[in-house]
Each structure stands twice: as C-alpha cells, then as structure tokens.
Amino acid sequence: MVSTFPSSYSVDLSRVRLSIRTLQPQLVEWRRRLHQQPELGFQEKLTAEFVASKLQAWGIEHQTGIAKTGIVATIKGTKLSTHTSTTSAALSTSPLSVKHSALSTEKVLAIRADMDALPIQELNEVPYKSQHDGIMHACGHDGHTAIALGTAYYLQQHREDFAGTVKIIFQPAEEGPGGAEPMIAAGVLKNPDVDAIIGLHLWNNLPLGTVGVRAGALMAAVELFNCTILGKGGHGAIPHQTVDSIVVAAQIVNALQTIVARNVNPIDSAVVTVGALHAGTAHNVIADTANMKGTVRYFNPAFAGFFKQRIEQIIAGVCQSHGANYDLEYWSLYPPVINDAGIAELVRSIAEEVVETPVGIVPECQTMGGEDMSFFLQEVPGCYFFLGSANPEKDLAYPHHHPRFDFDETVLPMGVEIFIRCVEKFFS
Template sequence: MSSTSLSSISADLSRIRLEIRSLQPQVVLWRRSLHQHPELGFREEMTARFIAQKLQEWGIPHQTEVAQTGVVATLEGNRPGRVLAIRADMDALPIHEENDVPYKSQHDGKMHACGHDGHVAIALGTAFYLAQHRDFAGTVKLIFQPAEEGPGGAKPMIEAGVLKNPDVDAIVGLHLWNNLPLGTVGVRTGALMAAVETFHCTIFGKGGHGAIPQQTIDSIVVAAQVVNALQTIVARNLDPIESAVVTVGTFQAGTACNVIADTAHLSGTVRYFNSNYAGYFGRRIEQIIAGVCQSHGAHYELTYQSLYPPVINDGAIADLVRSVAETVIESPLGVVPNCQTMGGEDMSFFLQEIPGCYFFLGSANAEKGLDFPHHHPRFNFDETALGMGVEMFVRCVEQFCR
C-alpha cells in the first residue's frame, strides 16, 4: 500500500464517530483476548462465556447454548421498527500459530487464522455502542455463531429458531479480508462466495507384481485417468461464462515401487457460484468415475457431500451496505464493487432464509507485514479495521431500523 493510501485511510478515521473511536482500544483488547484462546467448531465454550459475560455486564438480554455453543443477543431501539440481524462467527482453526506477538495463541495447534476473533470483537463493540445509544427504530439481533469452519453452525442455529421471536427481516455480516487492503470494503449484489462440495473416492483394482501388469487392474492408472477426466467438467461441460472449480486435493496409492496397487484413494472439492448447478457436479463426477472404471474393469466407492450453498446477496440490502460503506470510507481505494472468491461460507444458509448482505472489510497492511493470507500460520490483520467494522454495523442499523 502506498503512503498516499495510508494517509487517506488516516483521514477516514475521522469518519468514525468519536464514541466508536474511543471504544477502539477496548475492542482491540477483546480481540486479543479471544485470539489467545482459540477454540474449534462447537467447542467454543470459553468464547461463549466471554461473550455472555460482556452482554451480562451491559444489561443486554441474551441466550446461550444455542446450537451447542452459540449466543444470541437482542437489543431493542426506543421505538417500533424492523428487525435486523448481525452475524459473527467465532470458531478457530486447527493450525499452530507462528506469529511472535504478545497475544499469541495459548492453545497449541489451534489458531484464529481467519479473523473470527475480530468478527466477535466487532459484534461486541456494536452491541456495547447500541446498548448506550438506543435512538433507533426496531430491534437488532446479534448472532454469535459457532463452527463456520466446519461442520457448519449456521444451519443448526436457524433450526434452533434464531431468526424467529421476533422474526428477522434482514441480516448483515462481514468478513475481515486480507485479500483487500485496509480502507476498502468489498460488497456486491448476487454471488459473493461459492458453494462448497466435497468428494471422497476409492478405486478398487487388482494388485500384483509390477513386472507382470497383465495379471492386474492397476488402480493408480485408473485413478490417474479419473483425475484427468474430471478436469473436463469445467472445461467442456459448463457454459464458459460460468465460473467453477473441480480440484482433486489428495491422491494416495501404493506401498512399493514394484507392486501394482489394488486400491487408490482420491478426494477433492467443488466450487461454483450459480445455484442452478446444485446437484449437477455430484452426478457428473460419478458418471466420469463409473465410465473410467468400467473401461478398465475396476470398481469404486464414492461419497459426495454438499456442504454450503453459494453466498447470494440481496440487491436492496447490498445497496444499503454499499451506501454505508461510501459514508464510512472515502479513499482512493474505497468500495470494491465486484469482489468475489471461490471460498465458501455458511452465512449462505441465513441468506437462503431472509434477505441480507455479506461483505468484505479490507484488513491487510503490507507495510506492517499484516498481509499473510487467511488460514496461514502467520495470519494477522490491521486492527484499525475493527473500529471501521463497528461503524459499518452501527450505520447499517441506523439506516435499516428507521
């Protein structure tokens, strides 16, 4: 990032109201405390207690143990109006942290390597501010969600009724995003993030001596042809205007250089934006595997799982978030309109139920070395983004609940 960009970002801080700028140091402390105590999906007991304790201190009504470890807080404005939900995921990843910082993870092999500690801190900052400033119409629900990284906590929370009682009219959420520099917001109507599907396949051949292949059915040869054939799905079966990915991520077979393996194991992931392709990739992958195996006399077992649908933003709520972003951030970088990623997010389940918008809040600062990618053992972000996130959420409430 250039010095010009950094100076413009400093100017942007004046756009964050004084009360939230004063709250910034406390939000940073909350984030760092959470960062030191990362917990995996559906095991976020300490995190949930931390959240509940703060809500209790501030007199904010809340429920705990929603979908195991989730927390839901409810804030009412000073007059009737619509209901807006704010979602923050709170789980960490099974990664050993390599950052040398005072607030480094104290849980070996676990790390907040995707910014969820920041998401929780931003939502807490929003809750604190709104509890002190009730001059808005309607109701705000803050949904602290477990297990976004897996196996997925959004759907269980919906099934537990978090969008009811009172019924939620719309939902917003953000992701701190090291793929964008500090001082930017990525927001768009329609598909923002991809559907996530996975497959696991075992090819069964007939093993034997590496020097006598005519007595065998070589599972490695079969599996290799499957890998190559799967690449034709995107290249030759999809409309070239559409975007999709079929990736084989693992391939395991064989025990010795002179032994033809009788089994080979493959696994991979599928990503796409267009909801019309739901179900298509699973069928097409099985057709290809079945055809290749049949041609060689092999057989197979395939497990295919659809995890998350694509994240599809509602046009009206995306417009609201975009207008808010334009008031919070005014820099040469500004609002990024067509930011998309093949990464997945179970925020998609909320967006299937009600209108909403999920957006990216730029958090990278290369000059400070805070630009490692998500899920990297040295992932960290510029904490200036935390105050920006609180301001974004508060203004969304003020614009929607009026």
C-alpha cells in the same frame, strides 16, 4: 478481486464517530484475548463465556447454549417508529424481502459473527499469540466477534437512535462442520422474526479499510467428495495380471477437469479440484486401491446436483473401461453466498460514507471460498461483505488460514461504524 495493494496509503478514521473511535482500546483488548484462547467448532466454551459475560455486564438480553455454544443477543431501540410494515420492501426488490417483511409490524435486523478458530499452529511471535497448541484464529473470527461485541455495546448505550430490534448472532463452527444450520433450526431467526441480516468478513485480500460488497453471488458453494478406486494389485513387472488403481485414478483426475472446460457455460465460474491422491506402498507393487479427495465450487445455484452426477458418470465410465470398481462419497457442505440486491445497496451506501482509500469500494470481490452465512441468506434477505484488513507496511498481509495470518486492528472500529450506520439507516 483486488490482487495488488497501493504502495502507500493511509486510513482516515475521521469518518468513524468519536464515540466509536474511543472504543478502539477495548476492541483490541477483546480481540487479543479471544486470539489467545482459540477454540474449534462447537468447542467455543471459553469464547462463549467471555461474550456472555460482556453482554450480562452491559444489561443486554441474550440466550446462550444455542447449537451448543452459540449466543443470540437482542437489543430493542426506543426511538419512535414511523415506518409501516412494508417499508423494508423499499430496501429490496426481491419477492422474499417483500413477503417476509410484510409478516411483522416491527422491523428486525440481525447481525451475524462467527467465533471459531482453525486447527493451525500459530507462527506469529506476538504478545497475544495463541495459548492453545495447534489451534489458531487464522481467519479473523476473533475480529468478527470483537466487532459484534462493540456493536452490541454501542447499540445498548444508544437505543434512542434506532426504532426496531437488533439480533446479534454469535455463531459457532463456521469453519466446519457448520453452525448456521443448527442455529436456524433452533429458531434464531424467529421470535421476533428477522426481516434482514448482515455480516462481515475481515479480508486480507483487500487493503485496510476498503469494502468489498456486491449484489448476487459473493462466495461459492462448497461440495466435497471422497473416492476409492478398487483395482487388483500385483507385481509391478507383471501388470497384465492386475487392474492398476493408480492408472485408473490418474485418468479420472484428468477427465474430471473436462467438466468445467466442456460442460459448464464459460460465462459461469466453477472449480473441480482433486486435492489429495494416495496409493501404493512400494516401487515394484501395483496398488490394489487408490483414494482421492476433492472439492467443487460454483456460484450459480442452478448447479446444485449437477457436479455430483457428472463426477460419478466420469468415475464410473473410466472404471468400467479398465475393469475397476469404485466407492464414491459426495456431499454438499455450504450453498453459495447470495446477497440481496436491496440490502447490498444499503451496505454499499453506508460503506461509501465510512471508508476513503485509493481503492475504496470494491464491487468485483467474489471468491471461490465458501461460508455458511449462505444458510442465513437462504432464509431472509441480507448482505455479507468483505472489510479490507491487510497492511503490508506492517507485515500484516498474510492470507487467510496461513500460520502467520494477522490483520491491522485499525479496522475494528470501522466494522462497528458500518454495522451501526446500517442499523440506523435500516430502521429509518
């Protein structure tokens, strides 16, 4: 992961074809309109109406109301196809890729963009500031949607340049509770069956125009837990009559850190974080209960189920030693984002043709952040990648989920260019 930025750099847009560069004013206009009207997960009514209105105006076949507010656009190329049903196997060595691509004679590539915003009050003073109190596009999803719209528009105008079908998936609720699973359940990867999927995330942890792409794990699994320690309250001066839930909780917090330190292979990466601990009401009262909330992150899919078991073992053991009880809730939100090697190589080869900065392509770009793009990647081979969008010289380098998050809009045509070239090369 790149943690520092060049002191000065410029972005060369000459590698973005002129017909896409001329879309820049529209891309910015669309992004800013979306930014002004942010909506939370499964509530993206205005966003979906805007996307659908554009697709309708451009004559693009699309379905609305998928998983409440999701949309899928379908664009069929008219270029004469010369591939066979197994050519996509050349793009990936994974058994899943070969098995899936052999099912159909016409290749289908999906592009995914998320549409939802966050419950954050925006602090930016810009003309396109959020008009919805307490809601903000603080993670770049407005840019993702604008890039996907630009890609749809360009593909519709240049269908003679590719042979195959492109599905563009406008997904709700990535930030939670998750829109990918219900969209998959609704059949967005079927009729016609999708052979591969790609998606991007504008990334303020990378300088403008760089691309973070790698095979294998890119983003972490996300698991969450709530635990209430059930002790016995009493007077702070007479502790021997109580079971102090705060003492028990404190020992649990410390003990949970031994899971990564002593139960996980140091070669693997994992995180156990207790993010909230609440107990007590007064100076001289021993708390009857203590509540803690936390998250678990890891890249290796083999850890599925391991942390849940180990966390409960530790909580149960500490509670037993103090005579306390507990109530534990534990659930898996998203699996890790695992990129297919062949599709990741396709994206990397295209990115090298589009971007040129002092940093360029960043293969070591993993993050313990999570993404429900992972559910799509469990179904079909694909690649999720980061497109650097930070520009400190313009004060556009605040981190994701910050109330002053914003990005350099120069990145928008780069995203369209990468998607378009991926489409053309995938079908070639």
